[in-house]
Amino acid sequence: MGVRGKVAVITGGGAGIGRAAALLFAREGARVVVADLDRDAGAATVEQITAEGGEATFVAADVSRPDEVRLLVEATVAAFGRLDILVNNAAIYRQGNAETTTEDDWQRILEVNLTAPFLCARYCLPVMRRGGGGVIVNVASEAGLVGIRGQVAYNVTKAGLIGLTRSLAVDGAPAIRANCICPGTSDTPLVAAAVARQPDPAAARRALESVRPMDRLGRPEEIAFGILCLASDELAYATGAVLSVDGGYTAQ
Numbered sequence: 038m039g040v041r042g043k044v045a046v047i048t049g050g051g052a053g054i055g056r057a058a059a060l061l062f063a064r065e066g067a068r069v070v071v072a073d074l075d076r077d078a079g080a081a082t083v084e085q086i087t088a089e090g091g092e093a094t095f096v097a098a099d100v101s102r103p104d105e106v107r108l109l110v111e112a113t114v115a116a117f118g119r120l121d122i123l124v125n126n127a128a129i130y131r132q133g134n135a136e137t138t139t140e141d142d143w144q145r146i147l148e149v150n151l152t153a154p155f156l157c158a159r160y161c162l163p164v165m166r167r168g169g170g171g172v173i174v175n176v177a178s179e180a181g182l183v184g185i186r187g188q189v190a191y192n193v194t195k196a197g198l199i200g201l202t203r204s205l206a207v208d209g210a211p212a213i214r215a216n217c218i219c220p221g222t223s224d225t226p227l228v229a230a231a232v233a234r235q236p237d238p239a240a241a242r243r244a245l246e247s248v249r250p251m252d253r254l255g256r257p258e259e260i261a262f263g264i265l266c267l268a269s270d271e272l273a274y275a276t277g278a279v280l281s282v283d284g285g286y287t288a289q
């Protein structure tokens with residue numbers, strides 16, 4: 038795939054989909070910057086990439102903070118001299134409808150899931166342009182395409198991220214591409230934690246599987262492959278694209 042030799046920043050690369058993407062990009066020859074709040078998790082991803090013979094570095098960052106995003110971009114340039122691909126993957130999930138979501142939760146979910154991708158784009162774009170162009174892949178969700186019950190703030194941020202993708206695409210062309218993936222519920226720590234909070238976790242998991250035609254959860258590696266495709270040179274004509282990888286959930 039056409040990411041060989043490229044420098045890719047992957048936010049939330051310490052776990053789940055972000056880790057799977059970091060490993061896959063490195064296997065495909067990209068030089069990977071794993072950015073994560075969680076130092077142990079991020080370092081573990083880098084260790085695994087290095088053990089496989091890939092090239093990666095870890096930068097501790099809360100990507101919702103402009104100062105830390107600026108440092109992340111500086112660290113990337115210091116490590117690899119350029120920046121070609123940004124994968125806005127880090128996000129948080131909390132349940133609640135409009136009556137039960139606290140204002141603090143609303144604020145924090147917006148900061149991490151929507152403001153952070155904007156900030157990362159804002160600080161990465163000038164460096165990408167200096168290098169001749171680049172690609173941004175935003176990790177949205179099926180929740181950005183349909184209203185999923187009891188998660189109003191998360192739904193809103195993912196719908197907003199699809200909008201951000203389209204703006205980045207039209208403003209950035211032709212040098213900058215921006216695409217978006219909308220994963221369905223997948224087997225990651227985020228989902229494991231949400232399921233574990235339910236009164237009957239096994240039944241909750243089964244319910245998540247059975248609402249989709251494929252009758253199973255996604256695998257992080259499957260989502261990572263979609264991210265890789267959207268970032269790859271082979272798909273150079275795709276910008277503003279929204280790719281569903283959700284076991285058919287939004288096709289119903």
Ligand SMILES: NC(=O)c1ccc[n+]([C@@H]2O[C@H](COP(=O)([O-])OP(=O)(O)OC[C@H]3O[C@@H](n4cnc5c(N)ncnc54)[C@H](O)[C@@H]3O)[C@@H](O)[C@H]2O)c1
Pocket residue numbers: 048049050051052053054055072073074075078098099100101125126127128129149153176177178179219220221222223224225226227228
């Ligand atoms: N797992 C799913 O079912 C699913 C479905 C649709 C969309 N998604 C999206 O995929 C992406 C990855 O989800 P996941 O399930 O792998 O999540 P996860 O919770 O398993 O991993 C997220 C990673 O992001 C990091 N992170 C969180 N906040 C951060 C911040 N402010 N700064 C830097 N790092 C931060 C965490 O430390 C963690 O390592 C998210 O955007 C999520 O919304 C996931």
